Amino acid sequence: MNKYLDIIKNSYSDYWNYLKQSVLFELNWENYFYGLIVISLIVWGLEIIFPWRKNQSLFRKDFWLDTFYMFFNFFLLNLIVLIALSNTAAQLFNDVLGVVGLSISDFQLFDINAFPYWARLLVFFIIIDFIQWFTHTLLHRYEFLWNFHKVHHSVKQMGFAAHLRYHWMEPVVYNSMKYIPLAIMGGFTAQDVAFVHFFNITIGHLNHANINWDYGWLKYILNNPRMHIWHHAKELPEDRKMGVNFGITLSIWDYLFKTNYIPYNGRDIEIGFEGDEHFPQDFISQEIYPLNKK
Numbered sequence: 001m002n003k004y005l006d007i008i009k010n011s012y013s014d015y016w017n018y019l020k021q022s023v024l025f026e027l028n029w030e031n032y033f034y035g036l037i038v039i040s041l042i043v044w045g046l047e048i049i050f051p052w053r054k055n056q057s058l059f060r061k062d063f064w065l066d067t068f069y070m071f072f073n074f075f076l077l078n079l080i081v082l083i084a085l086s087n088t089a090a091q092l093f094n095d096v097l098g099v100v101g102l103s104i105s106d107f108q109l110f111d112i113n114a115f116p117y118w119a120r121l122l123v124f125f126i127i128i129d130f131i132q133w134f135t136h137t138l139l140h141r142y143e144f145l146w147n148f149h150k151v152h153h154s155v156k157q158m159g160f161a162a163h164l165r166y167h168w169m170e171p172v173v174y175n176s177m178k179y180i181p182l183a184i185m186g187g188f189t190a191q192d193v194a195f196v197h198f199f200n201i202t203i204g205h206l207n208h209a210n211i212n213w214d215y216g217w218l219k220y221i222l223n224n225p226r227m228h229i230w231h232h233a234k235e236l237p238e239d240r241k242m243g244v245n246f247g248i249t250l251s252i253w254d255y256l257f258k259t260n261y262i263p264y265n266g267r268d269i270e271i272g273f274e275g276d277e278h279f280p281q282d283f284i285s286q287e288i289y290p291l292n293k294k
Helices: 002-022 033-047 064-098 116-142 145-153 162-164 169-185 189-206 216-220 225-231 251-258 283-292
Strands: none
Touching: 033 064, 033 162, 033 189, 064 162, 064 283, 116 145, 116 169, 116 189, 116 251, 116 283, 145 169, 145 283, 189 225
């Protein structure tokens, strides 16, 4: 038990130090704090210059709520629970494997660090994105998970910061789904993670932005605003009620598994979900909403 308490204590201490170093400019390429700010300002600037819904306010509905979500979910949530939970769960999993004479290294099929740099990044990115796509489909398929995911779909006007409005349970689900596949790939560097992370954040911001882009032929590879608006559509055909366009960064999974859906230009469609008029409007109430559902 003391071992797990030490992991939790060290996780808090290490992440708090990392957060301080980020804010005080003591980190370089791995500075997620200012990286997120720079990406957000650039995409917000694109919304200002190339607005898709020209009548939408620059400070759209729930702009400040989503901005709070953005910083809470990416920084404070990690400080409060996720880092400690993740590290403790990883150690517990390794200890359980040890009981039967196994270790996480026994699951390793290949060492991704043995690949050329470009191949390492590509394989890491593609595998992670597929896991996220699959996990996203589960969030829509099962009511228990959907009640958490409703927080993200409660957005009523799309903008870049809506990307990071999500319930704290979502990263728990996503990270749990990624753990074994990452172990199978072997080790990877912090720089690899940072590069893929910043790319995914940029595409995610753009997907939710008030911008009329689909990237031309790249729309069949990359998720985009014209495609993702339909993921948030309030009204979908009966045979699509579980959701459409689940891609996180890549759209190719939706085309491969026939979950793509773009019937027409979706600029002015209503977004949300059935019954969202009764959904809580403030942060605390949205966070506890799933806990009140059976």
